[in-house]
Amino acid sequence: MNVLVTGGAGYIGGTVVRLLLAGGHKVTIFDNLSHSKRSAVAEGATFVHGELADKECVLKTLREGAFDGVLHFAALIEAGESMVVPETFFRNNTATTLTLLEAMLEVGPRRLVFSSTAACYGEPEKTPILEDAKLEPTNAYGESKLLVEHMLRWMNKIHGFRYASLRYFNVAGAIEGYGEAHEPESHIIPLILDAAMGRRKNIKIFGQDYPTKDGTCVRDYVHVKDLADAHLLALGALTDDTRPSRMIYNIGTGTGFTVREVIDAARRVTGKDFPVEECPRRDGDPAVLVAGSDKIKSELGWNPTSGDLDTILTSAWKWHQIRYGS
Numbered sequence: 001m002n003v004l005v006t007g008g009a010g011y012i013g014g015t016v017v018r019l020l021l022a023g024g025h026k027v028t029i030f031d032n033l034s035h036s037k038r039s040a041v042a043e044g045a046t047f048v049h050g051e052l053a054d055k056e057c058v059l060k061t062l063r064e065g066a067f068d069g070v071l072h073f074a075a076l077i078e079a080g081e082s083m084v085v086p087e088t089f090f091r092n093n094t095a096t097t098l099t100l101l102e103a104m105l106e107v108g109p110r111r112l113v114f115s116s117t118a119a120c121y122g123e124p125e126k127t128p129i130l131e132d133a134k135l136e137p138t139n140a141y142g143e144s145k146l147l148v149e150h151m152l153r154w155m156n157k158i159h160g161f162r163y164a165s166l167r168y169f170n171v172a173g174a175i176e177g178y179g180e181a182h183e184p185e186s187h188i189i190p191l192i193l194d195a196a197m198g199r200r201k202n203i204k205i206f207g208q209d210y211p212t213k214d215g216t217c218v219r220d221y222v223h224v225k226d227l228a229d230a231h232l233l234a235l236g237a238l239t240d241d242t243r244p245s246r247m248i249y250n251i252g253t254g255t256g257f258t259v260r261e262v263i264d265a266a267r268r269v270t271g272k273d274f275p276v277e278e279c280p281r282r283d284g285d286p287a288v289l290v291a292g293s294d295k296i297k298s299e300l301g302w303n304p305t306s307g308d309l310d311t312i313l314t315s316a317w318k319w320h321q322i323r324y325g326s
C-alpha cells in the first residue's frame, strides 16, 4: 500500500511508519515537526515538512502521492495542557482535521484511520469501557478528538467516506530502536523512567484521593507495537470494500494499573529507586480508564502479543537508556 502518515515523525506515528516500511509499504510522512525532530523521520519514508492547516500544501501532497489511505496521528496530545489553553487544541486537533478531510474529499483518498482516544469517554459509568459507552470528555483534549469523530460520522453518512476511529488507551513501550521521547514530556511512564535515570529529581503523583484502591488514577497501558498492529489491520479493512465503511474500536488491554502500581513496577524493572512527590489532582483527569477491546479482536482479528506492564516498561527502559544515555 501507498500510505500518507500525518504526525509520522512523532512517537506512535513513527512506530507505525517503521512497521509499514518493514512490511514493504510505501510511506509519506506529513509533519510540521512542532513536537518532533527531523531525525525521528524513518529512513525510507518520503518526508513533507508541512502544516495541516495549510490546505494548499495538504492538497498538493495528496495529489502527488495518490495514496491508498491516510493514517492521521498529527495532534496535540497533552490532556493537562488542554485544560489551560483549550482553544489551541480545538484549532490544532479539530479545525486542522477538517482541513485534511476537505482536501481528502476533493482529491482522495476517502479512507482514513484516525487516532482517537479513551479521553472521549470521560469518567466511565462502568469498566471495562465498551465502544457504546457514553461520550462525555472531562478534558478539552478529549473533546477536540470527539468533535473529529462526529465530523467523520457525517462524512461517512453523506459522502461514503471510509474510516476507522481507534480509541487508544494509554500507549507506552518501544520497538527495537524507536520509542517515546516527547518534548516536553507529560506522560507518566517516560517521566518515571526519567526519575529512575536521575534526569528528574522525583516523580509527581497527581491526586491521592481518587475512588481507586490506593487513591491514584487507574489507566490501561497498551504496548505501542500492539497498537501499531491494530492500524495495519484497520487500514487493510478500509481498503476492502466488502467490509463496513465505518469502524470504531477501543485499543487497550482490559487491565488497569494505578499510578502507584506503575511506579512500583518501574522500580522493579529498572532496579532503581527514586522519590515520589504527592501533588494535587491534575485538572481534567478521569479516575479510571480501562478498555474493553473485544470488538476489534473479533471483527479484525487483533491479537495483542507484546505483553504486560512489566514487558512494556522493560522495552521503554531499554529505549530510554539508548535515547538519553546512561
Ligand SMILES: NC(=O)c1ccc[n+]([C@@H]2O[C@H](COP(=O)([O-])OP(=O)(O)OC[C@H]3O[C@@H](n4cnc5c(N)ncnc54)[C@H](O)[C@@H]3O)[C@@H](O)[C@H]2O)c1
Residues within 6 Å of the ligand: 006, 007, 008, 009, 010, 011, 012, 013, 014, 030, 031, 032, 033, 034, 035, 036, 050, 051, 052, 053, 072, 073, 074, 075, 076, 077, 092, 096, 115, 116, 117, 118, 167, 168, 169, 170, 171, 172, 182
Ligand atoms: N500517546 C498516547 O498515549 C495516546 C493515547 C491516545 C491517543 N493518542 C493520539 O495518538 C496520536 C499520536 O500521539 P503521539 O504520542 O505519537 O504524539 P506525538 O506528539 O509524538 O506526535 C504527534 C506528531 O504530530 C505533529 N503535528 C502536530 N500538529 C501538527 C499539525 N498541525 N500539522 C502537522 N503535524 C503536526 C507533531 O509534530 C508530532 O510529530 C495523537 O493524535 C494522539 O492524540 C495518543
Ligand SMILES: O=c1ccn([C@@H]2O[C@H](COP(=O)(O)OP(=O)(O)O[C@H]3O[C@H](CO)[C@H](O)[C@H](O)[C@H]3O)[C@@H](O)[C@H]2O)c(=O)[nH]1
Residues within 6 Å of the ligand: 077, 078, 079, 080, 116, 117, 118, 119, 168, 169, 170, 171, 186, 187, 188, 189, 191, 203, 204, 205, 206, 207, 217, 218, 219, 259, 282, 285, 289
Ligand atoms: O507526572 C505525572 C504525569 C501523569 N500522572 C498521572 O498518570 C496518569 C496517566 O497520565 P498521562 O499523562 O501519562 O496520560 P493521560 O491518561 O492523561 O492521557 C494519555 O492517554 C489518554 C487516553 O487514556 C490520551 O489519549 C492522551 O493522549 C494521553 O496523553 C494520570 O492519572 C495522571 O494524572 C502523574 O501522576 N504524574
